[in-house]
Every structure is written in structure tokens, then in C-alpha cells.
Amino acid sequence: xxxxxxxxxxxxxxxxxxxxxxxxxxxxxxxxxxxxxxxxxxxxxxxxxxxxxxxxxxxxxxxxxxxxxxxxxxxxxxxxxxxxxxxxxxxxxxxxxxxxxxxxxxxxxxxxxxxxxxxxxxxxxxxxxxxxxxxxxxxxxxxxxxxxxxxxxxxxxxxxxxxxxxxxxxxxxxxxxxxxxxxxxxxxxxxxxxxxxxxxxxxxxxxxxxxxxxxxxxxxxxxxxxxxxxxxxxxxxxxxxxxxxxxxxxxxxxxxxxxxxxxxxxxxxxxxxxxxxxxxxxxxxxxxxxxxxxxxxxxxxxxxxxxxxxxxxxxxxxxxxxxxxxxxxxxxxxxxxxxxxxxxxxxxxxxxxxxxxxxxxxxxxxxxxxxxxxxxxxxxxxxxxxxxxxxxxxxxxxxxxxxxxxxxxxxxxxxxxxxxxxxxxxxxxxxxxxxxxxxxxxxxxxxxxxxxxxxxxxxxxxxxxxxxxxxxxxxxxxxxxxxxxxxxxxxxxxxxxxxxxxxxxxxxxxxx
Numbered sequence: 043x044x045x046x047x048x049x050x051x052x053x054x055x056x057x058x059x060x061x062x063x064x065x066x067x068x069x070x071x072x073x074x075x076x077x078x079x080x081x082x083x084x085x086x087x088x089x090x091x092x093x094x095x096x097x098x099x100x101x102x103x104x105x106x107x108x109x110x111x112x113x114x115x116x117x118x119x120x121x122x123x124x125x126x127x128x129x130x131x132x133x134x135x136x137x138x139x140x141x142x143x144x145x146x147x148x149x150x151x152x153x154x155x156x157x158x159x160x161x162x163x164x165x166x167x168x169x170x171x172x173x174x175x176x177x178x179x180x181x182x183x184x185x186x187x188x189x190x191x192x193x194x195x196x197x198x199x200x201x202x203x204x205x206x207x208x209x210x211x212x213x214x215x216x217x218x219x220x221x222x223x224x225x226x227x228x229x230x231x232x233x234x235x236x237x238x239x240x241x242x243x244x245x246x247x248x249x250x251x252x253x254x255x256x257x258x259x260x261x262x263x264x265x266x267x268x269x270x271x272x273x274x275x276x277x278x279x280x281x282x283x284x285x286x287x288x289x290x291x292x293x294x295x296x297x298x299x300x301x302x303x304x305x306x307x308x309x310x311x312x313x314x315x316x317x318x319x320x321x322x323x324x325x326x327x328x329x330x331x332x333x334x335x336x337x338x339x340x341x342x343x344x345x346x347x348x349x350x351x352x353x354x355x356x357x358x359x360x361x362x363x364x365x366x367x368x369x370x371x372x373x374x375x376x377x378x379x380x381x382x383x384x385x386x387x388x389x390x391x392x393x394x395x396x397x398x399x400x401x402x403x404x405x406x407x408x409x410x411x412x413x414x415x416x417x418x419x420x421x422x423x424x425x426x427x428x429x430x431x432x433x434x435x436x437x438x439x440x441x442x443x444x445x446x447x448x449x450x451x452x453x454x455x456x457x458x459x460x461x462x463x464x465x466x467x468x469x470x471x472x473x474x475x476x477x478x479x480x481x482x483x484x485x486x487x488x489x490x491x492x493x494x495x496x497x498x499x500x501x502x503x504x505x506x507x508x509x510x511x512x513x514x515x516x517x518x519x520x521x522x523x524x525x526x527x528x529x530x531x532x533x534x535x536x537x538x539x540x541x542x543x544x545x546x547x548x549x550x551x552x553x554x
Contacts, residue, residue: 049141051133053263058201062261067191067208070258073251074147074184075213079221080247081154082310086442088155089169090449091456092235098162101450105443107170112439115178116432122186123428124279134264135424136190143184144255150176151248155241177435184255185434190427193408194264197538200353206405207349214344214400222334226317227327234325234493235457266421269545282425285418291410291530292426298524299407300433302399305517307441312509315449320379320503320510323479324457324495329382336386344397352398357406360398362525367395369518376511385511395518409530416537419544445509452501458494466494 053062086104089095095104122139129135153172157165192206233239277285286292314330322329351360371392378384407430415421455475460466463481470477477484478495486492 049133051137051263052260055263056265058196058198058205062195062263063205063208066258066261066263067205068212070254070256070261071188071209072212073247073254074143074181074188076220077147077151077244077247077251078181079213080225080244081151082438083221083313084225085154086311086446087314088240090446090454092237092240093157093165093169094456095165095169096446096450096454096456098166101447103166104446105450107166107173108439108442108446110439111170111174111177112436114174115182115435115439118178118182119186119428119431119435120279122182123424123426123431125424126186126190126427127422127424134194134267136187136194136267137259137262137264139183139187140255140259140262143180143187144252144259146180147176147184147251147255148248150180151251152241152245155244182431182435186424186427186431188258189404189430190423191258191262191264192404193411193423194266195262196265197412197542199405199409199534199538202408203349203352203357203402203405206403206408207401209404210401223331226314226325226330226334230325230330231327232487234487234491235459236487236491277420277422279425279428282422283429285420286414286422286426286429289410289414289417291413291528294524294528295407295410295530296429296433298521298528299403299430300437301517301520301524303434303437304441305514307438308445308509308513309511311442311445312506315506316510318495319478319498320507321382321385325493332382332386333389336390340390340393340397343394344401348397348401352402352405356531357398357402357409358525358528358531361402361406362522364395364398365518365521365525368392368399369395369515369522371395372511372514372518376507376515379507379511392514399521406528406530409534412534412538412541413530416541448505448509449502452505453499454502455496455498457496460492460494461490463492466492470494470496 053059053066055062089104098104126135126139129138131138150172154176157168157172192202192209195205196202229243233243313334317330317333318324318326321333348360371388371390371394374388374391375385378388411421411423411426414426458466458469460469463484466477466481466484469475476497478497481492481494484492484494
């Protein structure tokens, strides 16, 4: 399997190369991560505003289906982790699955949006199937293998940290520029709630993932996997779980990731709604861009600042201090949620604080894996990444369900479309609604139709504000406490030296 020269890695060096950094870790993941970033921000908007699924089954559908789907996703993550740990090829154990995901992600990404115009039952079934084909199958394969590239790339701590930074630049900068700047300013005002335009846009983004994921496959290398692993034991998943959750640092890193993901997921879900209904007006093209870009400027600074600081003071230490700022910035925004200037200042402070976590988390996770290997003389990359991904996908599902439940209970009203201002006025009067913006100030789309946002009840505004601003005050403080105890870097150099000595001894004995 995977012995063909056509499928071989283009990286031959035993040290991390420039082409590996730029093509394998920066550019290669851009397609799939961009698609995922867009989905994280806008897929729920597509369900609530374009497909108008919020009232379906009395609000229960958009509450229950994400949670059930993520249970399925959690199971497939466990299965995929076991498959990866049992994969043995000349190209590694995770990289071959990147190759498969390059073709699966585009196809399933398109299916997410091609929901047929039919009965509510047909729509619900299509949404559930397409969602799970993408997240529980295709993206699970990509995400598991992609996330293991940094831990499996090298044992060189400096080089591994650099790859972690490059890996995150793609998510934070390249994806962020489009999602935070181009989408709210240009794309969303153009497509509105026109389903055909959504399908065209997401088809293009899905197809873009194919060549770029192939680039990631060809320009990465699993040096850790290539070490002699003859001494490794094969354990059941239950036995692996017991080992993982009896290691102090693995428990702490998982708790860290769980709490961070809860806050970040609800914030991402609330972003568009907050900018549309609390701070600005529906798809005004400016508010979301300012919140995302001005607040996100620190992420650009972080490319140059974070890793030097992490090398000097330690990854744990700079991340801990960062989360103090993170909580302070969130609190400033939450106290003054309707003031654009204050919210932008608060977002700037918050994102300064979030820099270390964004750029060095995977390197810190890799340190915990090395510590575990040192203590137990076992590599359990697939099982460890299974738990990581289960947390990621389960919390996305749970928090999406919670967010949609809160919207439904608070009385969220989706926008309507109308052929004219008179038609819109009639629909508003019929339902007893008020337009968010005076009808005479609305501009029709290219097809002549108006998208009319409804003035939301105050309960909806409170729910949205807490989702985007309030929760991360508490998660930021909780992360400070966890990081205080996560001092895994303290004995890591000696641990890595002992691991190398073991490997060399095992290799010498196997040759003898």
C-alpha cells in the first residue's frame, strides 16, 4: 500500500525544510480549513435564514439534530483514530488518509448546500445525511490526519513549534481574511438569502479544497512514524483510554481544549447574529468586517511575536498570561455590547490575549504526547487525536444545539424576501413584525428581490450577546487556572533525550 513513486512524499530531508513549511503546512491545508471556517460561521445561518429551519418541529430540529450528529461524529473519530494507529505504509500512518480526504471533502461539502426544494421531512433528512457525510466521514478523515502532521513531523521542539505556527497562519490569517473581511463586506450582501447563489459559492470553495489538500499530502513527512517502532505494544482502545486519562498532562490538555472549544464555538455561532442584530444591521457590510478584522489584527502580529516569546518564556507561560487579557477584553465588550468603538477595543485586547493559544496549542499538545511516551514507552497518536477530535466535534454539536435552542426559545425571526417594498410591508403587517431598517432604505439584490430583516425581541438580543461576548469571560478565567498546572515543558528535554536513547537501543537490538 502507498508504495508507488507517484504517491511518495516530495520531502526527503531528515530536517524540516522550507518547502515543507510553506507548501505542506501553510498553503496545503488552506482549502479544507477555509471551507471549514466558512461553515463554522455561516452554515447555521444557511439553515436558519435561507432554509428557514428554526421553526421546524417546534424548534426541536435545529436543537436536536446537531447534538445527535456529533454523537455519530464522536464514534467515527474513535474508529478513525484506531484505523490511523493501525495503518502502516512507507508514507506514514496519517498522511495516506489526507490523500483520500482530498476527494471526499469537496463532494460532501457541495452536498451540504444542495438541499432539494421539497417537504420539511425531505429537507430534514437531506440536512442530516449531508451534514454527517461531511463532518462524521469526510472532514473527520481530513481533520484527524491533518492535526497529526505537527506531532508526527519531527521531535525537534523548535522545528515542531515553527510548524505549529505555520499551520495556524492558514486558519487564522488566510481563512480569517475571507471569512472576516470579504464575506461580510462583499459576498453576504450579494447573496443574501438566495439559495442558488449560496450553492454556487460553496461549490467553488469545496472544489478549491482538492488541489490544496493534495499539496499538503505531497509536502509533509512523518519522521516520528519512520522511527523504529518495533517495541510498541498494541492495546485496545479501552486500554489506551485508561492510559491517556491517568496521565496528568493529557487530562489537563484535554480539559483546556474542552473549555476553550465551548467558548469559541458559541462565539463563532453568535458572530453573524450579533453583528446583524445587536451591534449593526443585517448584512450591512461593515459591522462584521470591523469586529472581525480590527479585533483580529493581533493575529497578524502574532506571526512574528508569539513563537519568539514562547521560546523565551515557555509556551504554557505566555498562553496563561494571554488568557488573562482574553477574559479582560471579553468583559469590556460584554459591559458595553452596543458601543462599536468599545467593542472594537475589547476585541483587540481579547485577541492579543488569544495569540499564544492560537499559534502554539498543537506544539503544546505534542509536548504532552512526548511526555506520555516517556512515561509509558508508547505512542498513541491516533487514540490521543481521537479524544481531541471528539471534544472538538461534540462541543460544536452541543453548542450549536444549545444556541439554536436559545434562539428558538427567545423568539428568533428569520429574514423574509419580497418583490417590492409594498409586498414586504404587507408581509410584515400580516405577521405583526417590524422591519429592522425602514423599507425605503433597503436596496434590492440583482434579481430585484428585497431581503428584509426583522427587528428581534430583546430576549433574542440578550441570547446573542451572551453567546458572542459573555461566555468567554468565564472560559478565559477557567483556562488560566488549568494552565497554571500544565507545566509539561519543565522536564521535556530530558524526556525526549531518553526517548531517543530507547529508540536507538531498540533499533540496535532488532538489527542484532
